[in-house]
Amino acid sequence: MADAKFLKFDTQSLHAGQRPDPATGARAVPIHLTTSYVFQDVDHAAALFNLERPGHIYSRISNPTVAVLEERLATLEGGVGAVCTASGQAALTLAIMTLMDAGGHIVASSSIYGGSRNLLAYTLPRFGITTTFVSPRDLDGIRAAIRPETRLVFGEVLGNPGLEVLDVPAVAAIAHDAGVPLLIDSTFTTPYLCQPLKHGADLVMHSCTKWLGGHGVAIGGVIVDGGTFDWEASGKFPTLTEPYAGYHGIDFAEEYGPSAFVMRARAEGLRDFGACLSPMNAFQILQGVETLPLRMKGHIHNARKVVGFLETELASEKGSVAWVSYPELVDHPDHALAARLLPKGAGSMIAFGIRGHGSGGGREAGRRFIEALTLFSHLANVGDAKSLVIHPASTTHAQLDAAALAASGVGEDMIRMSIGLEDCDDLIDDLKQALRAATKG
């Protein structure tokens, strides 16, 4: 019997979610810059509003260009559907708002993007949703932090900025034992390196702004529904299992089965909270997704070369590198886990510390290092095709006090680099001269 054939990842990166435009024959995804869509007649309008027919009504809720990106990302992640949002932060917020009400509780990895931490630690408590942060390596701690009112476990495949690797299958099992879903922020890994749904996660989110776009020109986010979580069996998610008076009394689990979450997130979340993605941004992100496999191979190649250089510096007695963190290194605490979950490569984020000489220690050396770089760009972003660098303790994680900094794995001497697609020899030359400049005083 012939095997079932499915399009492969590289092909899906180019094609998923799109057919040549039936009206014009356009091969590229058209940019549908329109707020709204003309109904064929009164019955067609009523059928669209009542979810009897598929289609678009108003671009806050759905848009044909955005829909291509949503279907493409859902396909690449292996999810039943996706909702794109104005940013990665909007995706996280949308997921939380879809799952819980005031009184809800989240268990989150303590090593996450600073913006996500701000949302969970400071902003959501104002709306009655609280979070307990636990080290991503403390599986017993994650289990112990789950309460009766917990509605979500949240973490990143690669911690930010400490590059801890989350044991996604183990954390998924812990979450499922408690009847709650696992949401993974997979921004650092992209579906090319890791598909968290295959490892037991139920929901996946990305800041599309990063590697998915790759060009650093468009902000966007996405939440992908794996369709795996049994909301009915859990009994903790009335937003998905009870009639919703705000949308024709729909019981989303009954009506849409595996697609309940993503349908509710769109029908309520985009409609009411309104953090939709612009079609122009969707088009720009789609241009990046088309080359995602090629770019990720380049990112991994360059990251490994730069890590090799830093390792050489680290080994040198007069070297200026105090430590290097990259999950593929054998001395990384999660080396074995990274090999299991990230066989194609452990991403292109590298963290290292500069050995301080003289006054100011590592922090001052770090400042001089960043200011001496010429090819690396000093900015608050990652995942660009261009190499980027930042000092987390004074920027992305500046809101954290010393204890929270330590819990997040952020040392004052930490330099975080996002390795781009330049010739790696040029990157290493830039690093060499900046390290010299940073330590010669």
Add this chain to the structure above:
Amino acid sequence: MELTVNGHSVFAHTGGRSFDPARPAVVLIHGAGMDHTVWSLQSRFLAHHGRSVLAVDLPGHGRSGGEALGGIAELADWLPALLDAAGVSKAALVGHSMGALVALDAAARHADRVESVALLGVAERMPVHPDLLAAASAGEPSAVELVIGWGHGPRGHTGGNPTPGLALIPGSRRLMGSVTPGVLGVDLAACNAYVQGSEAAERLSCPSLFLLGALDRMTPAKAGRSLASRVKSSQVVTIPAVGHMVMTEAPDATIDALTPFLGLRRG
């Protein structure tokens, strides 16, 4: 809507409106290893266009209890009991794949209970490869992969889903993956064993619609047309660029074909 049929609980989605036995009834019958959610758009459309809808989960599927029934004739004989439980004397039947065989057989042998039949992705015979039957009976994931791989046409594989944001292949994978292990095997064995399709078609006396996917590799459109030719009076609609999953790959075209056939009007 929960019903009790032959002593077992049966779930039927009613399309967002309470089931009213006084209105003309439509029963939507899903295919092998699936449930009522494959009809999510059509069931809402029918319910808001003058019909009382029973998008049923067959025994052992979805939210219904009991064991999966092991033959097309057995399922066809179960339908009148479903109508009795719902307080309906006669209904239009809309079936897909295995569900289409069930509708066809029921219309032939229980003509007094069937107003009309719409058959999606149908053929006189639905032979199933022994390897697939064995994998499905054993509950192996490869069986689901084979069914969804062969079942979807290019729209399913490449995408361009008319419902914004949904991906058809992963959606089908999750739906069929949630079925009780072995149930898909029971369903496929029922399809494989059914050889009365031609005879049933010749006995049909009610109006019939054959809704076929032009690129269907499981029940090729040619086979569907051949079956339709055996019916005294049939309409055939072949939808271009669509595979076996007619109602999910082409939900609008499905509704557009059902609307005149069933005489639907908003209300």
